[in-house]
Amino acid sequence: MTPEAAVEVRGVGKTWETGVEALRDVTVALPRGRLTTLLGPSGCGKTTLLKIIGGLVRPTAGEVRVAGRTVEGPGPERAFVFQDFALLPWATVLRNVAFGLELRGVPREAREAIARGRIAEVGLAGFEASYPHQLSGGMRQRVGLARALAVEADIILMDEPFSSVDEQTRRQFQEDLLVLLRDRGKTVIFVTHSIEEAVYLSDRVVLLSPRPGSVARVLHPAIERERRSADEIRRDKNYLDAVDEIWQILKQYVR
Amino acid sequence: MSDGPAAAGRATAGGGRRASQALWLGASFALAFGVWEAAGRWPVSPAFPPFSATVLALGRLAADGSLARAYASTLQPLVIGIAVSAVAGIGFGIGMGLSRAVEWVSLPVFVIAQAAPMAAIIPLITYVYGIGLTAKVLAVVVLAVPVITMNSYKGIRHTNPSLLEMCRAFLGTRRQQVLKVVLPHAGGLVFAGLRLGVAMGFIGVVIAELLITPTGIGDLITYHSSVADYPEMFAAIASIIALGAVTVRGLERLERRLFPPEIRGA
Numbered sequence: 001m002t003p004e005a006a007v008e009v010r011g012v013g014k015t016w017e018t019g020v021e022a023l024r025d026v027t028v029a030l031p032r033g034r035l036t037t038l039l040g041p042s043g044c045g046k047t048t049l050l051k052i053i054g055g056l057v058r059p060t061a062g063e064v065r066v067a068g069r070t071v072e073g074p075g076p077e078r079a080f081v082f083q084d085f086a087l088l089p090w091a092t093v094l095r096n097v098a099f100g101l102e103l104r105g106v107p108r109e110a111r112e113a114i115a116r117g118r119i120a121e122v123g124l125a126g127f128e129a130s131y132p133h134q135l136s137g138g139m140r141q142r143v144g145l146a147r148a149l150a151v152e153a154d155i156i157l158m159d160e161p162f163s164s165v166d167e168q169t170r171r172q173f174q175e176d177l178l179v180l181l182r183d184r185g186k187t188v189i190f191v192t193h194s195i196e197e198a199v200y201l202s203d204r205v206v207l208l209s210p211r212p213g214s215v216a217r218v219l220h221p222a223i224e225r226e227r228r229s230a231d232e233i234r235r236d237k238n239y240l241d242a243v244d245e246i247w248q249i250l251k252q253y254v255r
Numbered sequence: 256m257s258d259g260p261a262a263a264g265r266a267t268a269g270g271g272r273r274a275s276q277a278l279w280l281g282a283s284f285a286l287a288f289g290v291w292e293a294a295g296r297w298p299v300s301p302a303f304p305p306f307s308a309t310v311l312a313l314g315r316l317a318a319d320g321s322l323a324r325a326y327a328s329t330l331q332p333l334v335i336g337i338a339v340s341a342v343a344g345i346g347f348g349i350g351m352g353l354s355r356a357v358e359w360v361s362l363p364v365f366v367i368a369q370a371a372p373m374a375a376i377i378p379l380i381t382y383v384y385g386i387g388l389t390a391k392v393l394a395v396v397v398l399a400v401p402v403i404t405m406n407s408y409k410g411i412r413h414t415n416p417s418l419l420e421m422c423r424a425f426l427g428t429r430r431q432q433v434l435k436v437v438l439p440h441a442g443g444l445v446f447a448g449l450r451l452g453v454a455m456g457f458i459g460v461v462i463a464e465l466l467i468t469p470t471g472i473g474d475l476i477t478y479h480s481s482v483a484d485y486p487e488m489f490a491a492i493a494s495i496i497a498l499g500a501v502t503v504r505g506l507e508r509l510e511r512r513l514f515p516p517e518i519r520g521a
Binding site for chain 1: 415417420422425427431436517
């Protein structure tokens, strides 16, 4: 079972103008149709790597290839979900979700029809006319997710999407995310610093070491998710083993 | 520009709260005018008329048409000056916010202009442009432009970088970024700059009318002071203060309606 790579990261390095080296020689292939997490302690450059894949940050060494082409900037096949939601405060939920389509010049009626569908899918039906400040953090991030789903990108890049959401909301959101992604065949690249979140969600965990970030290990937690509840998954032996294995590796970085 | 108890008023406030706020506002005015009346009757100075005499004088000025004539003449440089300042100030502010080159050339000028007591250069304006309408318009512009420019500039420059990144990630062009993110984000601060600019414009026009040549309301003040008609002089002064305060307050309300703080980007 070796699915072809949707994203290939080849020898990527990033040194900021300040001289700080964020990433060094990162090489990793991210399989199509799977959820891969980039996991590591703070300061390991995982968000930087995600932004390089997204085309928002230029690497100073190496290249990222998406569908065989070198990434020069953002592209229609990649959509981003931001840690701080990045919603327009003066726009309604409907306009925010449709914003990616608006930028692409999709006519109003068409884009709003698509947006309404996505809003319903993320569980926000009825909130179309609300403004972001009227929503909780978890609901705002659902808007961010709906916006990314609306543009029909094959690859969804999620930058610590649940980090500013409380724990209960986060768990519910994680379960919903798995359901939402199950039949879509999307390639998801998900940045997190939570070991449990990484193992719970992903088919593949890329562990990054800190300063400068590079790939420490790639794990494949073989967890059976079909027809099982979240709690069953969290009691699964493979789940617990993977969490423990990652902790053993990460422990040496947190001193 | 008293920020009375009504400053706490919100559009969402219930009718009962609004009524009690109006009551408090009325009480505060009554107290102030009462103290004025007492001080005028005491008297503090023969040149300080009581409140009632000032109101009667205001009535006389209004009745003989001199007040209307004065404002027709005063509002001219004020309105033209604010219009010129709005166009120039918002234009420069947006230009500086969007282009590093424009910023490099003009930012120092506006930083100095905003900090300096610009009223000091009004005599210089007279030197160059004489004593006509142009000079008075310029006096308004010189005072109003810096604050309008700097506010617009800050509004543009302080756009949430995360929103810019979002716009780029969803394939927004630079043009879309400016039209759909940067300008809406700056709207609130630009409007606040206009409000402050209008307040400065009132100062500018009064200084011009007192300093350059006495016309309009400035003429009313200087004339009645020279013939010792103190109630009329105070009536003229009070009327321009009231007009300025009410205008700026009205703009503040409009601003809160157009750009409620919670959906405002900045």
